[in-house]
Amino acid sequence: MSTLTITLSESLQEFITNRIVELGLTAPEEYVEKLIREEQKKQLWNYYEKEVAKAFESGTPIPAEEFWQQVREERERRR
DSSP states (O other), rough: OOOOOOHHHHHHHHHHHHHHHTTTTTSSHHHHHHHHHHHHHHHHHHHHHHHHHHHHTTSSSOOHHHHHHHHHHHHHHHO
């Protein structure tokens, strides 16, 4: 583990203290970790949304079974 030290205004410190109590957490570290995990999830969700949008725009969809059959046939040709 590494250490991160930050300086906050009194009002932000009070806000964090109140949020810790409201969320049932025990320490500021837990609150910061929770915020970071939520941000990571949000970024991952955004990435997936973009990838799905690209997939929809990539052309005419084909049924999954047909796709996998093409993959198997290509693999056999390469052998």
